Amino acid sequence: MPAYEIEIILNRQLADCLSIPAFITDTKGNLIFYNEPAETILGKRFEDTGEMPVEQWATDFKPFDENGKQLSPEELPLVNTLQDALPHHKTFWIESLQGKNQKISVTAYPIIGRTGKMSGAVAIFWKSTDV
Amino acid sequence: MKIKLWGVRGSITTTGPETAYYGGNTSCADVWEDGWLLVLDGGSGIQKLVVDNQLANKRIDVLLTHLHLDHIQGLGFFKPLFDASMEIHIWGPASSTRTLHSRLSRYLSPPLFPVLIRDLPCSLTLHEIGNSTFQIGPFSLQSNYIIHPGPTVGFRVTGNHSVFTYIPDHEPALGRNGMIEDEQWMSGIDLARGADLLLHDAQYTAAEYLNKKGWGHSSIDDAALFASVAGVKHLLFAHHDPARSDEALNDLYAAFQNNNYTFKNELAREGMEITLP
Numbered sequence: 362m363p364a365y366e367i368e369i370i371l372n373r374q375l376a377d378c379l380s381i382p383a384f385i386t387d388t389k390g391n392l393i394f395y396n397e398p399a400e401t402i403l404g405k406r407f408e409d410t411g412e413m414p415v416e417q418w419a420t421d422f423k424p425f426d427e428n429g430k431q432l433s434p435e436e437l438p439l440v441n442t443l444q445d446a447l448p449h450h451k452t453f454w455i456e457s458l459q460g461k462n463q464k465i466s467v468t469a470y471p472i473i474g475r476t477g478k479m480s481g482a483v484a485i486f487w488k489s490t491d492v
Numbered sequence: 493m494k495i496k497l498w499g500v501r502g503s504i505t506t507t508g509p510e511t512a513y514y515g516g517n518t519s520c521a522d523v524w525e526d527g528w529l530l531v532l533d534g535g536s537g538i539q540k541l542v543v544d545n546q547l548a549n550k551r552i553d554v555l556l557t558h559l560h561l562d563h564i565q566g567l568g569f570f571k572p573l574f575d576a577s578m579e580i581h582i583w584g585p586a587s588s589t590r591t592l593h594s595r596l597s598r599y600l601s602p603p604l605f606p607v608l609i610r611d612l613p614c615s616l617t618l619h620e621i622g623n624s625t626f627q628i629g630p631f632s633l634q635s636n637y638i639i640h641p642g643p644t645v646g647f648r649v650t651g652n653h654s655v656f657t658y659i660p661d662h663e664p665a666l667g668r669n670g671m672i673e674d675e676q677w678m679s680g681i682d683l684a685r686g687a688d689l690l691l692h693d694a695q696y697t698a699a700e701y702l703n704k705k706g707w708g709h710s711s712i713d714d715a716a717l718f719a720s721v722a723g724v725k726h727l728l729f730a731h732h733d734p735a736r737s738d739e740a741l742n743d744l745y746a747a748f749q750n751n752n753y754t755f756k757n758e759l760a761r762e763g764m765e766i767t768l769p
């Protein structure tokens with residue numbers, strides 16, 4: 362297996378230092394790393410799961426809008442970023458593991474290194490303070 | 493493939509009897525195969541590099557890992573650049589904002605240097621590289637961006653029968669808990685995998701590294717761990733700290749040897765020559 366680009370490796374090393382949840386995917390949307398704070402959102406540990414294909418992690422993570430309608434993948438910032446290589450932001454709801462709904466904000470940004478080629482994307486999450 | 497090290501000191505040249513054994517010139521190595529010559533980095537060591545009649549043609553390729561001064565400071569004193577009969581190719585890492593020519597010109601122009609690049613008499617071609625593969629005579633080259641401040645690459649040089657990997661400035665351990673010991677997550681590993689010889693940054697002791705995170709260099713322990721994961725056969729520790737005397741280098745290496753790595757490893761020394769099959 363060839364190694365990831367250094368901008369992906371450095372994003373993982375950065376995510377590992379952060380107290381806010383962060384996901385890193387490759388260009389196909391496979392979840393190649395999530396940090397400890399993100400483990401509480403997914404209800405899984407990276408140590409146990411390793412990398413996860415998009416079909417797997419997307420089902421563990423149940424996003425919905427303010428009317429309770431489930432969001433399709435195309436409505437998620439991370440998926441938008443993978444499609445157009447631009448940053449995206451959105452506030453929505455997810456079902457927490459304790460069954461309590463939580464309003465979160467997500468910002469996704471593309472990882473584009475010196476070669477100009479997108480090598481993946483990062484999504485960072487925090488509890489929404491929006492009214 | 494014949495390799496000679498012309499400079500193995502990091503950061504700045506040193507001089508004096510206390511560093512005479514390992515040498516005080518900054519990064520430069522040459523690689524010969526079938527009369528073709530590659531020069532790796534243009535540190536102060538390049539001024540002593542002898543290009544005699546072994547050269548099968550009039551071409552020399554200079555491969556720069558990056559443009560920190562200790563890797564280019566000797567360039568202006570490389571005699572073939574002033575020889576109108578020579579064809580010189582300089583390969584260096586691309587930046588996302590400025591050309592290699594404009595970045596090299598910052599140094600190779602007044603007031604820092606009297607001659608402009610465009611006034612050099614040789615026939616000069618500049619090549620911008622990144623995550624690239626290219627061919628130079630009998631050599632197959634691979635360059636990859638690696639972790640070090642500013643655009644920086646390492647080189648994997650494949651000759652007729654052997655592989656030499658050159659990564660003099662590299663901090664693969666940058667992060668909260670150091671290197672992630674998983675090949676997919678290690679900067680530079682594709683360049684070094686299974687190499688017959690690896691020259692790698694080992695500027696610090698493990699204790700010193702704790703206060704130098706983010707400076708772009710490795711501890712001797714991290715260099716060895718990197719080489720071990722890559723499965724290299726022979727490792728040369730290089731980019732010696734300019735403040736480290738020969739005696740201090742010997743002490744550092746003696747302390748390191750307790751690690752019992754099974755592959756051959758030693759401190760790089762200016763003037764060292766290595767022949768690979």
Ligand SMILES: [Zn+2]
Nearest residue numbers: 502503562661
């Ligand atoms: Zn250096």
Ligand SMILES: [Zn+2]
Nearest residue numbers: 558560661708
């Ligand atoms: Zn450097």
